[in-house]
Amino acid sequence: MKLIYLHGVGDGDISQGWFKALNKSLAEEGMPTIDSSDVIAPKYSDLLSSMDSEESIPKVTVNGEKSDRSVERAQFVSRQIEAARAVGADPSVRSLGFPLPDFDAPDAALGAIAKAVPGWLFADEIKQIQAYVHRRGLRGAVLTRVLEAIPKRGEIVIVGHSLGSVVTVDVLSRLPRHVSVRRVVTIGSPANSGLFAVSRDELIGNFPYATTNSWLNFFSGQDPVTRGRGLASVFSDVQDFRVDIGVIGHGSTAYLRRKPVARAVGNAFHQSALTPRRTTKVTTALTDDTAALILELHFRYAVREAISDQKLKARFTEATRIKRQDLVAQIREADAAGVPIPRELHQLTEGTTPQVPNYWSTTSIIEQLTILAFSDLTTPFEIDIADCGFKALPIIAEQIGLTRTFGETLADAIRTFNGRMTKLAKPGTNWQKWAIAGAGVAVIAIAPIGLIALAPAGVAGAAAMTGGLAA
Known part of the structure; x- marks a missing residue:
């Protein structure tokens, strides 16, 4: 050396x-x-x-x-x-x-x-x-x-x-x-x-x-x-x-x-390490949480693709890399503790991005994508990606085996929903973060017209969005 x-x-x-x-x-x-x-x-x-x-x-x-x-x-x-x-x-x-x-x-x-x-x-x-x-x-x-x-x-x-x-x-x-x-x-x-x-x-x-x-x-x-x-x-x-x-x-x-x-x-x-450290390969079945982690990672890459400004894209790419770094570290810690993890997460530690699993029904995937579209993907870096979360929906929809039109329809419905809620909310209120971050409220988008309603969340502290948007 x-x-x-x-x-x-x-x-x-x-x-x-x-x-x-x-x-x-x-x-x-x-x-x-x-x-x-x-x-x-x-x-x-x-x-x-x-x-x-x-x-x-x-x-x-x-x-x-x-x-x-x-x-x-x-x-x-x-x-x-x-x-x-x-x-x-x-x-x-x-x-x-x-x-x-x-x-x-x-x-x-x-x-x-x-x-x-x-x-x-x-x-x-x-x-x-x-x-x-x-x-x-x-x-x-x-x-x-x-x-x-x-x-x-x-x-x-x-x-x-x-x-x-x-x-x-x-x-x-x-x-x-x-x-x-x-x-x-x-x-x-x-x-x-x-x-x-x-x-x-x-x-x-x-x-x-x-x-x-x-x-x-x-x-x-x-x-x-x-x-x-x-x-x-x-x-x-x-x-x-x-x-x-x-x-x-x-x-x-x-x-x-x-x-x-x-x-x-x-x-x-x-230290000698030209190849990445490998995990034990002790596996278990995919769960709701781990499937959602993989979908979120793919959604981040779709958002990156939707960002046109090159300097902004570089900063978002950096933030995503750090998020991925944290996830890989958590996977390795769980593996070292003897906790079985899904095969897809083992792949992630080896530098391979696993494919989005065929895990959700149409209604469930709408729910997941709606949550992601409204989520703050840049915390704590304060990068303003504007509406690129919405723009990413057609990209991710196509990647997971749906159609680009499906993603565009969902994006339009969410935009309508967002516009109406913004008008209804009190001035200065960020209702999206309030709804998603665990305030005990779930947002329901019903049908392509994006009808709005509020209902108690099914899981305390982790509000979920559910979609009844027709395929």
């Missing part, structure tokens, strides 16, 4: 302040430190400052044509969930940042950053960034040097800081075929900027899902280079975490002093 550190602009952190900060944080966490003999930190600042650095860009080594990319991606997402859980348990870490507009003129924006943080990012370092982006031969020289330093086989953990995170983006799809990445940890990454779109788009098309265990990205609201945002808005499979580095800044030392960042590096370096 080797730790690969890819530095940002400047001298390449020749004092190794990043490494000292990492080991200090690991020791404070009671985790084993990392020996310097296991660290590979290629220096390329001389190339960034030279006008003579010219090499061909190394070829991509990922061959997606010979593999099932959709299966590999699903397995990668499952591993991401497990990797993020240990980090996300720290209350000082928030996995969702806030959206900011991209720079209209990225090169000019670098100068604005330099002025905002005087003495930190100097003119020579700005030139290094611009040279890496605009000079193809220099980019090839940097990648060639980095790849020459990486072992030809075995497992590695990559930490990429600042421009080094962009080098990481370029390197991932060009690694030797017998090298697998136990974890990528990027810190202070500017790769969300349009300045690095070429590198980003190239990786998205060639991402090595099968040989990359997980990728966690840490950014700070006080870091002007990240612009207070992560990478999930441009590459949805990255797991973002927002951390507080204390002051306005960008240094690798400031990030690696944060225990969640050190933990992300340390537990990957010291």
Whole structure:
């Protein structure tokens, strides 16, 4: 196992302040430190400052044509969930940042950053960034040097800081075929900027899902280079975490002093797990509750499909990933306690999304979908998805073997119902949350016209919606 550190602009952190900060944080966490003999930190600042650095860009080594990319991606997402859980348990870490507009003129924006943080990012370092982006031969020289330093086989953990995170983006799809990445940890990454779109788009098309265990990205609201945002808005499979580095800044030392960042590096370096942890496979029959969990997961994916705004979709995708992460953790806890669980939930822990079971009658599926359409699927992230819950009904209806027309009819009935109830409710009252969250009231939609009535709920504390909508 080797730790690969890819530095940002400047001298390449020749004092190794990043490494000292990492080991200090690991020791404070009671985790084993990392020996310097296991660290590979290629220096390329001389190339960034030279006008003579010219090499061909190394070829991509990922061959997606010979593999099932959709299966590999699903397995990668499952591993991401497990990797993020240990980090996300720290209350000082928030996995969702806030959206900011991209720079209209990225090169000019670098100068604005330099002025905002005087003495930190100097003119020579700005030139290094611009040279890496605009000079193809220099980019090839940097990648060639980095790849020459990486072992030809075995497992590695990559930490990429600042421009080094962009080098990481370029390197991932060009690694030797017998090298697998136990974890990528990027810190202070500017790769969300349009300045690095070429590198980003190239990786998205060639991402090595099968040989990359997980990728966690840490950014700070006080870091002007990240612009207070992560990478999930441009590459949805990255797991973002927002951390507080204390002051306005960008240094690798400031990030690696944060225990969640050190933990992300340390537990990957010291634990062997390229494949997801499996459950015991002790099964039981599907129940109402577990069938509803699977339907809810599929409904979330249908809502995601219904969201047209790409930045909003990225944030909702992130929230859904975290929800799935929590569900998988609960399944594993139950399994470890010896509780038999349905086969479909075992599949979920292995990175496969089980199909929606043929479990409900037409009336019951209307009931389930009506509940989901009115449910707040974004708590506690406060993401406004507007009426995308209604828009998702035709999508999910088609997926579960009904027709798109059926879903559209149900959506129309629910909209009518919602409109009438909103008029009847007192100003400021959110009757949907009141009805669904356990106020002892069930809402009944009768027939396609959406006639409204209120009745006592059948189960105390968990109000249900029942539908008499004709097929």
